[in-house]
Amino acid sequence: MAFIFTEDQEQFRDSVSRFLKDKSSTVDVRRLMATAQGFDSMVWQQLSQQLGMTGVHMPEELGGAGFGPVEMAIVCEEMGKSLYCGPYFASAVCAANALRIAGDELQQETLLPEIISGEKIACLAVTEDRGIWTDEVFSTAATFSSTATRTDNGHLLNGRKRFVVDACNADTLIVVANDDQDFGFFVVDAAAQGVSITALDSMDPTRKLADVEFTDSPAQRLNNSKPEQLRLLVDIASTALANEMVGGAQTLLDSALSYTQLRFQFGRSIASFQAIKHRLADLLLELELAKSAAYQAAQTLADNALWSTNDQTADIDKVTEHASLAKAAASEVYLHAALECIQMHGGIGFTWENDTHLWFKRAKSSEVFLGSPAEHRERMLTALCAQSTDLRNSA
Amino acid sequence: MQSQQPQSTQEITQHVHQWLSENWDAEADLVQWRTLLAESGWGAAHWPEDYFGRGLSVEVSAAIEDVFADFGAVGTAQTGVRMLAAATLLEHGNHEQKRQYLRRILTGEDHWCQLFSEPGSGSDLAGATTRADLDGDEYIINGQKVWNTSAHHAHYGLLIARTDWDEAKHKGLSYFILDMHQPGVEVRQLSQMNGHASFNEVFFTDARIPRENLISTAGNGWQVAMTTLAHERRSFDRSRENKRVKQKGRIFVELKKELDISNEPYTWYPQRAGRVDLVMQRAEETGAINDPVQRQEIARLHILSESAKWTAQRAKAAQKAGKPQGPEGSLGKLAASEIARLAARVHTNISANDALLTGPTSVHDGVVAEILVSVPAVSIAGGTDEIQRNIVAERVLGLPKEPRFDEGPFRNVQRNSAAKDTSK
Numbered sequence A: 001m002a003f004i005f006t007e008d009q010e011q012f013r014d015s016v017s018r019f020l021k022d023k024s025s026t027v028d029v030r031r032l033m034a035t036a037q038g039f040d041s042m043v044w045q046q047l048s049q050q051l052g053m054t055g056v057h058m059p060e061e062l063g064g065a066g067f068g069p070v071e072m073a074i075v076c077e078e079m080g081k082s083l084y085c086g087p088y089f090a091s092a093v094c095a096a097n098a099l100r101i102a103g104d105e106l107q108q109e110t111l112l113p114e115i116i117s118g119e120k121i122a123c124l125a126v127t128e129d130r131g132i133w134t135d136e137v138f139s140t141a142a143t144f145s146s147t148a149t150r151t152d153n154g155h156l157l158n159g160r161k162r163f164v165v166d167a168c169n170a171d172t173l174i175v176v177a178n179d180d181q182d183f184g185f186f187v188v189d190a191a192a193q194g195v196s197i198t199a200l201d202s203m204d205p206t207r208k209l210a211d212v213e214f215t216d217s218p219a220q221r222l223n224n225s226k227p228e229q230l231r232l233l234v235d236i237a238s239t240a241l242a243n244e245m246v247g248g249a250q251t252l253l254d255s256a257l258s259y260t261q262l263r264f265q266f267g268r269s270i271a272s273f274q275a276i277k278h279r280l281a282d283l284l285l286e287l288e289l290a291k292s293a294a295y296q297a298a299q300t301l302a303d304n305a306l307w308s309t310n311d312q313t314a315d316i317d318k319v320t321e322h323a324s325l326a327k328a329a330a331s332e333v334y335l336h337a338a339l340e341c342i343q344m345h346g347g348i349g350f351t352w353e354n355d356t357h358l359w360f361k362r363a364k365s366s367e368v369f370l371g372s373p374a375e376h377r378e379r380m381l382t383a384l385c386a387q388s389t390d391l392r393n394s395a
Numbered sequence B: 001m002q003s004q005q006p007q008s009t010q011e012i013t014q015h016v017h018q019w020l021s022e023n024w025d026a027e028a029d030l031v032q033w034r035t036l037l038a039e040s041g042w043g044a045a046h047w048p049e050d051y052f053g054r055g056l057s058v059e060v061s062a063a064i065e066d067v068f069a070d071f072g073a074v075g076t077a078q079t080g081v082r083m084l085a086a087a088t089l090l091e092h093g094n095h096e097q098k099r100q101y102l103r104r105i106l107t108g109e110d111h112w113c114q115l116f117s118e119p120g121s122g123s124d125l126a127g128a129t130t131r132a133d134l135d136g137d138e139y140i141i142n143g144q145k146v147w148n149t150s151a152h153h154a155h156y157g158l159l160i161a162r163t164d165w166d167e168a169k170h171k172g173l174s175y176f177i178l179d180m181h182q183p184g185v186e187v188r189q190l191s192q193m194n195g196h197a198s199f200n201e202v203f204f205t206d207a208r209i210p211r212e213n214l215i216s217t218a219g220n221g222w223q224v225a226m227t228t229l230a231h232e233r234r235s236f237d238r239s240r241e242n243k244r245v246k247q248k249g250r251i252f253v254e255l256k257k258e259l260d261i262s263n264e265p266y267t268w269y270p271q272r273a274g275r276v277d278l279v280m281q282r283a284e285e286t287g288a289i290n291d292p293v294q295r296q297e298i299a300r301l302h303i304l305s306e307s308a309k310w311t312a313q314r315a316k317a318a319q320k321a322g323k324p325q326g327p328e329g330s331l332g333k334l335a336a337s338e339i340a341r342l343a344a345r346v347h348t349n350i351s352a353n354d355a356l357l358t359g360p361t362s363v364h365d366g367v368v369a370e371i372l373v374s375v376p377a378v379s380i381a382g383g384t385d386e387i388q389r390n391i392v393a394e395r396v397l398g399l400p401k402e403p404r405f406d407e408g409p410f411r412n413v414q415r416n417s418a419a420k421d422t423s424k
């Protein structure tokens, strides 16, 4: 990107945006969030197969478009704008990348094409009772209680995963569990024996959560699994989520801008009061800063080629620094924008009928999901300090 | 100058390198050397060919400056308010004015100051009441300016004054070049809360300006002032590194003397920006880097300053690609204020009691304390944060303009009762 999107990227963004405007209006969002499945299969099929969104960042040999993190981030930002309801984040971002990173060639060839084409939906199950993502990142010590026991033909999985996004819709689960050495990534068929998936009632009905229990469920180890890959996955997921969040915040700012200009009190539009005007200017500043951070995080992922290979020159500390920086910044601005948007709407902003609460809830769930802003600030600073230590050591 | 074929940046920088090896002399007289630079066009290559430049792009000009730096050669005196004067003259000055003043700006012979703010009008710049009355071939100036940085060094001032009191506020102003060294001009330094005295108040009692020193036309002063302000806002974050002049030779002795004067009002400017560069070092020195609460604040500052840097780069990239300027550019000044304020807080927390100490026995020679007492200037100088928010809200977001109470002839507009009435 180099601080500006290319013509091709802008065109891609336009087509994604047009599609979502058409297929993911707030009427659609409200209809879908009330259902158990939470998404429209027809729309999912179109966005996967006609627009190639699910595979935009995946290799062409496996049916993808061969682009990278920047294009994936564009899709996420546009989905954030329209509050798209569907398993893109779980399947295309989290699970597909886990397979890319931890699967061997044969496993990728077997599992990825159907995920890329959208025919199969996958999800990534990491968190357990404490729901924590970020503190596992720097320790490779096994902090999971789920276990995978080796048998003659594969592994048997036991344990409980919590807060798994889109597990209810998944055909395939990628599960982090301890084996005899350390933790690794395991593939489980959602229909396999001993897999029990329980939908959770979530405050944010646009993102479906579930608990998943495994009792001697047959699982296949991803053969290139290494504990440190979880850190990279958190970086990728945080970067994607940060881009989704700045998209959502943009919609909220736009909504506040249009409402405050229409609404008249004291004989003038409420947007003419400095108490409103100045806060909108501040919000724009905060949003532009967070956007720059989210775009930069995607670019840093792209620059470091961690995506596909074990590139020796890749700077994982810079990747983590930028991913967590973006996640923290985007979380703060999204929630801030949601609160300001409600406040500037007055009473109508607190109603179910007004759309603002839909974004507010997504902002809340995104703030917590993958770790709070405070956790990501800590994670960012640790990665930053690791870089300056490296610099000192090499000097 | 012979007309040239369009050349690549590399060809041009090679040529400049060659030119320097033929002409550079560390024992030369500083002003003579810079005069040669001005006449050659290599001292300000992005200026027009008729006015000491070569009409090249800003990027190529920057590459040429790099050649000078690599070569160890002294360049032209492109610092401080004199550059605001140059930008304003290049856009609005007439041929004679450009020929007369631009060369001495490049040679560093002249210092300039900006005579805009007044006791009665700061944010509301167009409410200026300093008067300029035409008397034969001269304007007679009466009134007062204030907060004028480096006026105590200046040979010339960029002055806005009122020439017509019956016109509306913005239409009665004119823009002048004022000779500071004359009997009717009195400059008094003002002490600032950080102990420095960079700005001044300037009093005019029948000061005189020859008619040919009017820039643009009478009544068009506001438009000209906008150019000056646009350049000021654009350059707010350009750090004024105090070039350490170490090389040997007569020219460097003279350069040091010139820089000591030029930079004197600005030694505290890095501190007013918050010295983000010092944060990690101080956090390690004090052990604050191991404290989870401090780490959160340090991280917030890092996030803010990195994203502001990337936002500026986005704006620059968009501009370079010929895209209409996005909102990123106009937000820079607000971001700088926020960074400075947060940095001051972080430095306070990190250094704790030591943050309070000044003088030679304090940490880093009192730099931390100087940050704390300098940061409040950032959100005032060059247009306050509130004014920036108005600008962003109105020009970027398209929100309604402020209600006006200052229409009609300026003579009738309500003004500060404390300000001396100069309208009669």
Ligand SMILES: Cc1cc2nc3c(=O)[nH]c(=O)nc-3n(C[C@H](O)[C@H](O)[C@H](O)COP(=O)(O)OP(=O)(O)OC[C@H]3O[C@@H](n4cnc5c(N)ncnc54)[C@H](O)[C@@H]3O)c2cc1C
Binding pocket: A274, B113, B114, B115, B116, B117, B118, B119, B120, B121, B122, B123, B124, B146, B147, B148, B149, B150, B199, B377, B380, B381, B382, B383, B384, B385, B386, B387, B390, B402
């Ligand atoms: C370090 C420093 C260097 C300076 N150098 C120069 C210089 O070289 N030349 C020069 O001419 N000037 C200079 N200035 C002056 C500077 O431009 C003014 O101080 C500034 O524009 C504010 O004007 P004021 O001081 O009159 O404050 P005022 O305009 O009186 O403002 C007082 C407060 O009211 C607020 N306010 C005013 N209008 C509005 C509005 N419409 N909406 C909301 N709030 C409002 C302001 O934001 C501020 O908080 C300098 C100032 C500083 C601090």
